[in-house]
Amino acid sequence: MVTGRHLIEPKDFSIEELEGLFALAGRMEEQPREWRDAAKGKLLASLFFEPSTRTRLSFEAAMLRLGGSVIGFAEPGSSSAVKGESLADTIRTVSAYVDVIAMRNPKEGAALLASRFSTVPVVNGGDGGHHHPTQTLTDLLTIRSLKGRTEGLTVGFCGDLKFGRTVHSLVQGLARYPRNRFVFVSPPELRIPDFVTKEIIDKGGIEYLETEDFEKALPELDILYMTRVQKERFFNEEDYLRLKDSFILDGAKLRRAKADLAVLHPLPRVNEIAVEVDSDPRAAYFAQVRYGMFARMALFASILGVA
Amino acid sequence: MLNIAKIRNGLVIDHIRAGLGIRIFNWLGLDKAKAPVAFIVNAPSKEMGTKDMLKIDETIAIDYALLGFIDHNITVNVIENEVITEKIHMTLPERVENVLVCKNPRCITQVEKSAPQVFVLSDRAKGVYRCEYCDEARGEIDLR
Numbered sequence: 001m002v003t004g005r006h007l008i009e010p011k012d013f014s015i016e017e018l019e020g021l022f023a024l025a026g027r028m029e030e031q032p033r034e035w036r037d038a039a040k041g042k043l044l045a046s047l048f049f050e051p052s053t054r055t056r057l058s059f060e061a062a063m064l065r066l067g068g069s070v071i072g073f074a075e076p077g078s079s080s081a082v083k084g085e086s087l088a089d090t091i092r093t094v095s096a097y098v099d100v101i102a103m104r105n106p107k108e109g110a111a112l113l114a115s116r117f118s119t120v121p122v123v124n125g126g127d128g129g130h131h132h133p134t135q136t137l138t139d140l141l142t143i144r145s146l147k148g149r150t151e152g153l154t155v156g157f158c159g160d161l162k163f164g165r166t167v168h169s170l171v172q173g174l175a176r177y178p179r180n181r182f183v184f185v186s187p188p189e190l191r192i193p194d195f196v197t198k199e200i201i202d203k204g205g206i207e208y209l210e211t212e213d214f215e216k217a218l219p220e221l222d223i224l225y226m227t228r229v230q231k232e233r234f235f236n237e238e239d240y241l242r243l244k245d246s247f248i249l250d251g252a253k254l255r256r257a258k259a260d261l262a263v264l265h266p267l268p269r270v271n272e273i274a275v276e277v278d279s280d281p282r283a284a285y286f287a288q289v290r291y292g293m294f295a296r297m298a299l300f301a302s303i304l305g306v307a
Numbered sequence: 308m309l310n311i312a313k314i315r316n317g318l319v320i321d322h323i324r325a326g327l328g329i330r331i332f333n334w335l336g337l338d339k340a341k342a343p344v345a346f347i348v349n350a351p352s353k354e355m356g357t358k359d360m361l362k363i364d365e366t367i368a369i370d371y372a373l374l375g376f377i378d379h380n381i382t383v384n385v386i387e388n389e390v391i392t393e394k395i396h397m398t399l400p401e402r403v404e405n406v407l408v409c410k411n412p413r414c415i416t417q418v419e420k421s422a423p424q425v426f427v428l429s430d431r432a433k434g435v436y437r438c439e440y441c442d443e444a445r446g447e448i449d450l451r
Protein backbone atom coordinates (compact mmCIF):
# COMPACT_ATOMS: atom_id res chain seq x y z
CA MET A 1 0.00 0.00 0.00
CA VAL A 2 1.36 3.38 -0.93
CA THR A 3 -1.39 5.32 0.83
CA GLY A 4 0.05 8.19 2.82
CA ARG A 5 3.58 7.63 1.51
CA HIS A 6 6.07 10.04 -0.05
CA LEU A 7 7.62 9.46 -3.46
CA ILE A 8 11.10 10.97 -3.45
CA GLU A 9 13.03 8.54 -5.65
CA PRO A 10 11.94 5.63 -7.85
CA LYS A 11 13.12 2.93 -5.49
CA ASP A 12 10.82 4.18 -2.71
CA PHE A 13 8.20 1.88 -4.22
CA SER A 14 8.63 -1.88 -4.53
CA ILE A 15 8.13 -3.73 -7.80
CA GLU A 16 4.75 -4.96 -6.49
CA GLU A 17 3.70 -1.42 -5.56
CA LEU A 18 4.70 -0.20 -9.01
CA GLU A 19 2.71 -3.02 -10.60
CA GLY A 20 -0.30 -1.93 -8.55
CA LEU A 21 0.11 1.64 -9.81
CA PHE A 22 0.50 0.56 -13.42
CA ALA A 23 -2.57 -1.68 -13.25
CA LEU A 24 -4.56 1.21 -11.77
CA ALA A 25 -3.25 3.60 -14.43
CA GLY A 26 -4.37 1.09 -17.04
CA ARG A 27 -7.90 1.06 -15.60
CA MET A 28 -7.92 4.85 -15.56
CA GLU A 29 -6.85 4.99 -19.18
CA GLU A 30 -9.66 2.61 -20.17
CA GLN A 31 -12.41 4.28 -18.15
CA PRO A 32 -11.27 7.82 -17.35
CA ARG A 33 -14.82 8.98 -16.56
CA GLU A 34 -15.14 6.54 -13.69
CA TRP A 35 -12.41 8.41 -11.86
CA ARG A 36 -13.58 11.98 -12.32
CA ASP A 37 -14.83 12.33 -8.75
CA ALA A 38 -12.35 9.99 -7.08
CA ALA A 39 -10.37 12.76 -5.39
CA LYS A 40 -13.26 15.19 -4.94
CA GLY A 41 -12.61 17.49 -2.01
CA LYS A 42 -8.89 16.73 -2.03
CA LEU A 43 -6.37 19.49 -2.54
CA LEU A 44 -2.96 19.33 -4.24
CA ALA A 45 -0.23 21.92 -3.65
CA SER A 46 1.83 22.25 -6.79
CA LEU A 47 5.03 23.98 -5.66
CA PHE A 48 7.45 24.82 -8.45
CA PHE A 49 10.52 26.53 -7.02
CA GLU A 50 11.90 26.17 -10.54
CA PRO A 51 9.70 26.54 -13.60
CA SER A 52 8.76 23.42 -15.55
CA THR A 53 5.51 23.94 -17.39
CA ARG A 54 5.44 20.42 -18.79
CA THR A 55 5.77 18.62 -15.46
CA ARG A 56 3.52 21.06 -13.62
CA LEU A 57 0.70 20.73 -16.15
CA SER A 58 0.93 16.95 -15.93
CA PHE A 59 0.58 16.99 -12.14
CA GLU A 60 -2.23 19.52 -12.22
CA ALA A 61 -4.13 17.80 -15.02
CA ALA A 62 -3.86 14.52 -13.12
CA MET A 63 -5.33 16.01 -9.95
CA LEU A 64 -8.09 17.87 -11.79
CA ARG A 65 -9.04 14.74 -13.75
CA LEU A 66 -9.52 12.96 -10.44
CA GLY A 67 -11.93 15.69 -9.38
CA GLY A 68 -9.49 17.26 -6.94
CA SER A 69 -8.34 20.87 -6.76
CA VAL A 70 -4.97 22.54 -7.07
CA ILE A 71 -3.24 25.48 -5.43
CA GLY A 72 0.40 26.52 -5.75
CA PHE A 73 2.94 28.54 -7.66
CA ALA A 74 4.67 28.06 -10.98
CA GLU A 75 7.95 29.85 -10.33
CA PRO A 76 10.03 30.92 -7.36
CA GLY A 77 9.28 34.64 -7.87
CA SER A 78 5.76 34.09 -6.60
CA SER A 79 6.73 31.93 -3.62
CA SER A 80 7.79 33.03 -0.17
CA ALA A 81 11.23 31.55 -0.87
CA VAL A 82 12.27 34.87 -2.40
CA LYS A 83 11.53 36.56 0.92
CA GLY A 84 14.05 34.23 2.49
CA GLU A 85 11.66 31.73 4.03
CA SER A 86 13.22 28.33 4.56
CA LEU A 87 11.94 25.35 2.62
CA ALA A 88 11.12 23.67 5.91
CA ASP A 89 8.83 26.54 6.93
CA THR A 90 7.19 26.77 3.51
CA ILE A 91 6.42 23.05 3.62
CA ARG A 92 5.13 23.15 7.20
CA THR A 93 2.80 25.97 6.21
CA VAL A 94 1.56 24.48 2.95
CA SER A 95 1.03 21.02 4.40
CA ALA A 96 -1.41 22.60 6.85
CA TYR A 97 -3.69 23.40 3.90
CA VAL A 98 -3.49 20.48 1.50
CA ASP A 99 -3.72 16.70 1.20
CA VAL A 100 -0.68 16.13 -1.01
CA ILE A 101 2.28 18.18 -2.28
CA ALA A 102 3.99 17.90 -5.66
CA MET A 103 7.17 19.95 -5.82
CA ARG A 104 10.10 20.79 -8.02
CA ASN A 105 13.19 22.49 -6.65
CA PRO A 106 16.59 23.09 -8.25
CA LYS A 107 18.48 21.87 -5.17
CA GLU A 108 19.35 18.19 -4.85
CA GLY A 109 17.67 16.54 -1.89
CA ALA A 110 15.04 19.29 -1.56
CA ALA A 111 12.13 16.86 -1.80
CA LEU A 112 13.62 14.53 0.81
CA LEU A 113 14.08 17.47 3.13
CA ALA A 114 10.53 18.64 2.46
CA SER A 115 9.18 15.18 3.27
CA ARG A 116 10.78 15.42 6.71
CA PHE A 117 8.77 18.54 7.53
CA SER A 118 5.52 17.80 5.73
CA THR A 119 2.46 16.41 7.46
CA VAL A 120 1.11 15.21 4.08
CA PRO A 121 2.69 13.06 1.34
CA VAL A 122 5.32 14.75 -0.84
CA VAL A 123 5.83 13.80 -4.49
CA ASN A 124 9.17 14.80 -5.97
CA GLY A 125 8.69 16.48 -9.34
CA GLY A 126 12.45 16.88 -9.79
CA ASP A 127 15.21 17.99 -7.43
CA GLY A 128 17.95 19.44 -9.60
CA GLY A 129 19.85 16.83 -11.56
CA HIS A 130 19.05 14.27 -8.91
CA HIS A 131 15.71 12.40 -8.97
CA HIS A 132 12.57 12.71 -11.03
CA PRO A 133 10.57 9.63 -10.06
CA THR A 134 7.32 10.48 -11.83
CA GLN A 135 9.23 10.62 -15.12
CA THR A 136 10.49 7.11 -14.43
CA LEU A 137 6.94 6.00 -13.56
CA THR A 138 5.81 7.53 -16.84
CA ASP A 139 8.53 5.77 -18.83
CA LEU A 140 7.89 2.39 -17.22
CA LEU A 141 4.12 2.72 -17.64
CA THR A 142 4.59 3.64 -21.31
CA ILE A 143 6.80 0.61 -21.90
CA ARG A 144 4.45 -1.69 -20.00
CA SER A 145 1.41 -0.38 -21.84
CA LEU A 146 2.96 -0.57 -25.32
CA LYS A 147 4.87 -3.81 -24.88
CA GLY A 148 2.69 -5.56 -22.33
CA ARG A 149 5.75 -6.14 -20.15
CA THR A 150 8.77 -4.47 -18.57
CA GLU A 151 11.06 -7.52 -18.75
CA GLY A 152 12.97 -9.39 -21.43
CA LEU A 153 13.38 -6.25 -23.54
CA THR A 154 16.32 -4.83 -25.45
CA VAL A 155 16.28 -1.16 -24.60
CA GLY A 156 18.42 1.36 -26.46
CA PHE A 157 19.34 4.75 -25.04
CA CYS A 158 20.64 7.35 -27.45
CA GLY A 159 22.14 10.81 -27.06
CA ASP A 160 23.37 12.44 -23.88
CA LEU A 161 23.74 9.50 -21.54
CA LYS A 162 26.15 11.28 -19.24
CA PHE A 163 23.99 14.06 -17.88
CA GLY A 164 20.63 12.50 -18.72
CA ARG A 165 19.06 11.95 -15.33
CA THR A 166 15.96 10.38 -16.86
CA VAL A 167 18.19 7.80 -18.55
CA HIS A 168 19.97 6.85 -15.31
CA SER A 169 16.66 6.50 -13.47
CA LEU A 170 15.04 4.44 -16.19
CA VAL A 171 18.07 2.14 -16.42
CA GLN A 172 17.81 1.68 -12.68
CA GLY A 173 14.07 1.10 -12.96
CA LEU A 174 14.38 -1.48 -15.75
CA ALA A 175 17.31 -3.19 -14.04
CA ARG A 176 14.87 -4.30 -11.33
CA TYR A 177 13.07 -6.54 -13.83
CA PRO A 178 14.52 -9.77 -15.24
CA ARG A 179 16.22 -10.29 -18.60
CA ASN A 180 16.34 -6.72 -19.88
CA ARG A 181 19.35 -5.80 -22.04
CA PHE A 182 20.69 -2.29 -22.61
CA VAL A 183 22.34 -0.71 -25.62
CA PHE A 184 23.95 2.69 -24.95
CA VAL A 185 24.46 4.80 -28.05
CA SER A 186 26.34 8.06 -27.50
CA PRO A 187 29.38 10.10 -28.48
CA PRO A 188 32.36 9.25 -26.26
CA GLU A 189 32.04 12.63 -24.53
CA LEU A 190 28.55 11.78 -23.34
CA ARG A 191 28.81 8.09 -22.56
CA ILE A 192 26.92 6.47 -19.73
CA PRO A 193 28.74 7.13 -16.43
CA ASP A 194 30.56 4.39 -14.55
CA PHE A 195 28.30 4.67 -11.55
CA VAL A 196 25.44 3.44 -13.73
CA THR A 197 27.33 0.63 -15.47
CA LYS A 198 29.21 -0.51 -12.36
CA GLU A 199 26.75 0.03 -9.54
CA ILE A 200 23.47 -0.72 -11.27
CA ILE A 201 24.15 -2.84 -14.30
CA ASP A 202 27.13 -4.96 -13.24
CA LYS A 203 25.67 -5.59 -9.79
CA GLY A 204 22.52 -6.88 -11.44
CA GLY A 205 24.52 -9.08 -13.84
CA ILE A 206 22.83 -7.37 -16.77
CA GLU A 207 23.97 -7.59 -20.36
CA TYR A 208 24.79 -4.29 -22.04
CA LEU A 209 26.63 -2.79 -24.97
CA GLU A 210 28.15 0.65 -25.53
CA THR A 211 28.48 1.93 -29.07
CA GLU A 212 28.75 5.04 -31.20
CA ASP A 213 27.14 3.32 -34.15
CA PHE A 214 23.45 4.22 -33.95
CA GLU A 215 22.46 2.62 -37.26
CA LYS A 216 24.05 -0.68 -36.38
CA ALA A 217 22.43 -0.74 -32.94
CA LEU A 218 18.90 0.03 -34.17
CA PRO A 219 17.69 -3.30 -35.64
CA GLU A 220 17.81 -5.26 -32.38
CA LEU A 221 15.96 -2.73 -30.20
CA ASP A 222 12.47 -3.19 -28.71
CA ILE A 223 12.53 0.25 -27.11
CA LEU A 224 14.52 3.31 -28.17
CA TYR A 225 14.83 6.06 -25.60
CA MET A 226 16.04 9.26 -27.26
CA THR A 227 17.54 12.23 -25.43
CA ARG A 228 18.75 15.64 -26.40
CA VAL A 229 22.40 16.24 -27.26
CA GLN A 230 22.98 19.78 -26.05
CA LYS A 231 25.52 22.01 -27.68
CA GLU A 232 26.77 23.24 -24.28
CA ARG A 233 28.04 19.75 -23.50
CA PHE A 234 30.76 19.99 -26.12
CA PHE A 235 34.08 21.72 -25.83
CA ASN A 236 34.00 23.07 -29.33
CA GLU A 237 31.56 23.72 -32.15
CA GLU A 238 33.41 21.35 -34.49
CA ASP A 239 32.87 18.30 -32.30
CA TYR A 240 29.24 19.20 -31.88
CA LEU A 241 28.63 19.58 -35.60
CA ARG A 242 30.58 16.42 -36.37
CA LEU A 243 28.60 14.36 -33.89
CA LYS A 244 25.13 15.76 -33.76
CA ASP A 245 23.78 14.15 -36.92
CA SER A 246 24.99 10.71 -35.86
CA PHE A 247 22.56 10.74 -32.99
CA ILE A 248 19.50 12.06 -34.76
CA LEU A 249 16.64 9.69 -35.48
CA ASP A 250 15.14 10.18 -38.93
CA GLY A 251 13.02 8.19 -41.35
CA ALA A 252 16.02 6.62 -43.08
CA LYS A 253 17.51 5.27 -39.85
CA LEU A 254 14.11 4.11 -38.65
CA ARG A 255 13.79 1.81 -41.66
CA ARG A 256 16.43 -0.38 -40.06
CA ALA A 257 14.41 -0.82 -36.88
CA LYS A 258 11.91 -3.49 -35.84
CA ALA A 259 8.30 -2.99 -36.89
CA ASP A 260 7.19 -2.98 -33.25
CA LEU A 261 9.89 -0.68 -31.91
CA ALA A 262 8.62 2.03 -29.54
CA VAL A 263 10.45 5.36 -29.66
CA LEU A 264 10.32 7.28 -26.37
CA HIS A 265 11.64 10.72 -25.45
CA PRO A 266 11.23 12.63 -22.16
CA LEU A 267 10.58 15.84 -24.18
CA PRO A 268 11.02 18.61 -25.00
CA ARG A 269 12.83 17.58 -28.15
CA VAL A 270 14.89 19.93 -30.27
CA ASN A 271 16.13 18.23 -33.40
CA GLU A 272 17.20 14.79 -32.24
CA ILE A 273 14.03 13.27 -33.66
CA ALA A 274 13.20 14.48 -37.16
CA VAL A 275 9.61 15.69 -37.50
CA GLU A 276 9.01 13.10 -40.24
CA VAL A 277 9.26 10.40 -37.55
CA ASP A 278 6.18 11.78 -35.74
CA SER A 279 3.79 10.15 -38.19
CA ASP A 280 5.48 6.76 -37.91
CA PRO A 281 3.42 4.37 -35.75
CA ARG A 282 6.56 3.60 -33.78
CA ALA A 283 6.77 7.18 -32.48
CA ALA A 284 5.45 6.85 -28.92
CA TYR A 285 6.66 10.09 -27.32
CA PHE A 286 3.35 11.89 -27.42
CA ALA A 287 1.55 8.80 -26.16
CA GLN A 288 4.17 8.85 -23.42
CA VAL A 289 2.98 12.31 -22.36
CA ARG A 290 -0.53 10.95 -21.95
CA TYR A 291 0.73 7.95 -19.97
CA GLY A 292 2.51 10.47 -17.78
CA MET A 293 -0.81 11.94 -16.76
CA PHE A 294 -2.31 8.51 -16.02
CA ALA A 295 0.77 7.56 -14.03
CA ARG A 296 0.35 10.68 -11.91
CA MET A 297 -3.42 10.11 -11.57
CA ALA A 298 -2.76 6.57 -10.33
CA LEU A 299 -0.09 7.90 -7.99
CA PHE A 300 -2.31 10.60 -6.46
CA ALA A 301 -5.32 8.28 -6.14
CA SER A 302 -3.16 5.67 -4.41
CA ILE A 303 -1.32 8.08 -2.11
CA LEU A 304 -4.61 9.74 -1.15
CA GLY A 305 -6.24 6.37 -0.54
CA VAL A 306 -9.13 7.00 -2.95
CA ALA A 307 -8.30 4.32 -5.53
CA MET B 308 58.00 1.84 25.85
CA LEU B 309 57.20 4.46 28.44
CA ASN B 310 56.12 3.15 31.76
CA ILE B 311 52.70 4.34 32.68
CA ALA B 312 50.97 3.11 35.77
CA LYS B 313 48.22 0.62 35.22
CA ILE B 314 44.73 1.98 35.45
CA ARG B 315 42.31 0.43 37.90
CA ASN B 316 38.93 1.11 36.38
CA GLY B 317 38.65 2.82 33.04
CA LEU B 318 39.28 2.64 29.31
CA VAL B 319 42.29 2.10 27.09
CA ILE B 320 41.71 3.42 23.60
CA ASP B 321 44.24 1.47 21.58
CA HIS B 322 45.41 1.11 17.98
CA ILE B 323 44.75 4.73 17.13
CA ARG B 324 46.49 5.59 13.90
CA ALA B 325 49.63 7.58 14.74
CA GLY B 326 48.89 11.29 14.62
CA LEU B 327 45.17 10.91 15.14
CA GLY B 328 45.34 10.66 18.94
CA ILE B 329 45.28 14.39 19.58
CA ARG B 330 42.09 14.75 17.58
CA ILE B 331 40.41 11.98 19.50
CA PHE B 332 41.66 13.47 22.74
CA ASN B 333 39.98 16.73 21.77
CA TRP B 334 36.89 15.06 20.37
CA LEU B 335 36.26 13.26 23.64
CA GLY B 336 36.85 16.46 25.58
CA LEU B 337 39.55 14.80 27.70
CA ASP B 338 41.13 18.14 28.53
CA LYS B 339 38.18 18.58 30.87
CA ALA B 340 38.36 15.08 32.35
CA LYS B 341 38.57 14.85 36.14
CA ALA B 342 40.30 11.46 36.17
CA PRO B 343 43.96 10.97 35.20
CA VAL B 344 44.44 10.59 31.46
CA ALA B 345 47.58 9.29 29.74
CA PHE B 346 48.09 10.25 26.13
CA ILE B 347 50.77 8.24 24.39
CA VAL B 348 51.98 9.05 20.91
CA ASN B 349 54.21 6.98 18.63
CA ALA B 350 53.99 3.83 20.68
CA PRO B 351 55.59 0.89 18.86
CA SER B 352 53.08 -1.50 17.32
CA LYS B 353 53.64 -4.82 15.59
CA GLU B 354 50.85 -4.35 13.09
CA MET B 355 50.89 -0.59 12.70
CA GLY B 356 54.53 0.42 13.11
CA THR B 357 53.56 3.20 15.47
CA LYS B 358 50.28 4.03 17.07
CA ASP B 359 48.70 6.44 19.51
CA MET B 360 46.95 5.40 22.72
CA LEU B 361 44.75 6.99 25.34
CA LYS B 362 44.39 5.66 28.86
CA ILE B 363 41.59 7.07 30.97
CA ASP B 364 41.36 6.14 34.61
CA GLU B 365 37.59 6.33 34.59
CA THR B 366 34.85 4.61 32.59
CA ILE B 367 33.51 7.52 30.59
CA ALA B 368 30.65 7.38 28.10
CA ILE B 369 31.93 7.33 24.52
CA ASP B 370 30.06 7.69 21.26
CA TYR B 371 31.42 4.49 19.72
CA ALA B 372 29.71 5.19 16.40
CA LEU B 373 31.61 8.44 16.11
CA LEU B 374 34.86 6.86 17.28
CA GLY B 375 34.40 4.08 14.70
CA PHE B 376 33.76 6.69 12.08
CA ILE B 377 36.96 8.56 12.93
CA ASP B 378 39.11 5.39 12.90
CA HIS B 379 37.53 1.98 12.63
CA ASN B 380 40.78 0.18 13.51
CA ILE B 381 40.57 1.43 17.08
CA THR B 382 39.93 -1.01 19.91
CA VAL B 383 38.71 0.06 23.32
CA ASN B 384 39.65 -2.07 26.33
CA VAL B 385 37.39 -1.78 29.32
CA ILE B 386 39.36 -2.23 32.53
CA GLU B 387 37.84 -3.32 35.83
CA ASN B 388 40.09 -3.92 38.82
CA GLU B 389 43.13 -3.79 36.56
CA VAL B 390 41.87 -6.56 34.25
CA ILE B 391 40.49 -6.21 30.75
CA THR B 392 36.84 -7.24 30.99
CA GLU B 393 35.81 -6.24 27.49
CA LYS B 394 37.44 -5.44 24.15
CA ILE B 395 35.28 -3.26 21.95
CA HIS B 396 36.09 -3.26 18.24
CA MET B 397 34.99 -0.28 16.22
CA THR B 398 32.97 -0.55 13.04
CA LEU B 399 31.93 2.13 10.62
CA PRO B 400 28.51 3.39 11.69
CA GLU B 401 25.61 3.11 9.24
CA ARG B 402 24.91 6.84 9.52
CA VAL B 403 26.47 9.90 11.08
CA GLU B 404 24.66 13.10 11.85
CA ASN B 405 26.32 16.53 11.89
CA VAL B 406 29.82 15.07 11.60
CA LEU B 407 30.48 15.48 7.89
CA VAL B 408 29.44 18.53 5.95
CA CYS B 409 28.17 18.24 2.38
CA LYS B 410 30.25 20.28 -0.05
CA ASN B 411 28.06 19.78 -3.11
CA PRO B 412 27.04 23.34 -4.13
CA ARG B 413 23.81 21.96 -5.62
CA CYS B 414 22.77 20.27 -2.37
CA ILE B 415 19.74 21.54 -0.44
CA THR B 416 21.83 21.61 2.76
CA GLN B 417 23.83 24.48 1.25
CA VAL B 418 20.80 26.77 1.47
CA GLU B 419 18.78 25.10 4.20
CA LYS B 420 21.25 25.66 7.00
CA SER B 421 19.03 24.35 9.79
CA ALA B 422 18.80 20.90 8.20
CA PRO B 423 20.87 18.21 9.91
CA GLN B 424 23.83 16.97 7.85
CA VAL B 425 23.22 13.26 7.52
CA PHE B 426 25.64 10.88 5.83
CA VAL B 427 24.90 7.22 5.20
CA LEU B 428 27.51 4.47 4.74
CA SER B 429 27.43 3.31 1.12
CA ASP B 430 30.64 1.25 0.82
CA ARG B 431 31.92 -0.36 4.00
CA ALA B 432 35.10 -1.73 2.44
CA LYS B 433 36.16 1.66 1.13
CA GLY B 434 34.61 3.66 3.97
CA VAL B 435 32.54 5.76 1.62
CA TYR B 436 29.68 7.83 2.97
CA ARG B 437 27.03 9.60 0.92
CA CYS B 438 25.02 12.69 1.77
CA GLU B 439 21.49 11.52 2.50
CA TYR B 440 20.05 14.41 0.49
CA CYS B 441 22.14 14.58 -2.67
CA ASP B 442 24.08 11.26 -2.63
CA GLU B 443 27.39 13.09 -2.94
CA ALA B 444 30.13 10.75 -1.73
CA ARG B 445 32.56 11.59 1.05
CA GLY B 446 35.28 9.20 2.15
CA GLU B 447 36.06 8.88 5.85
CA ILE B 448 39.48 10.24 4.96
CA ASP B 449 37.93 13.66 4.33
CA LEU B 450 37.35 14.13 8.00
CA ARG B 451 40.91 13.54 9.05
Ligand SMILES: [Zn+2]
Nearest residue numbers: 409414438441
Ligand atom coordinates in the same frame (compact mmCIF):
# COMPACT_ATOMS: atom_id res chain seq x y z
ZN1 LIG C 1 24.48 16.88 -0.04
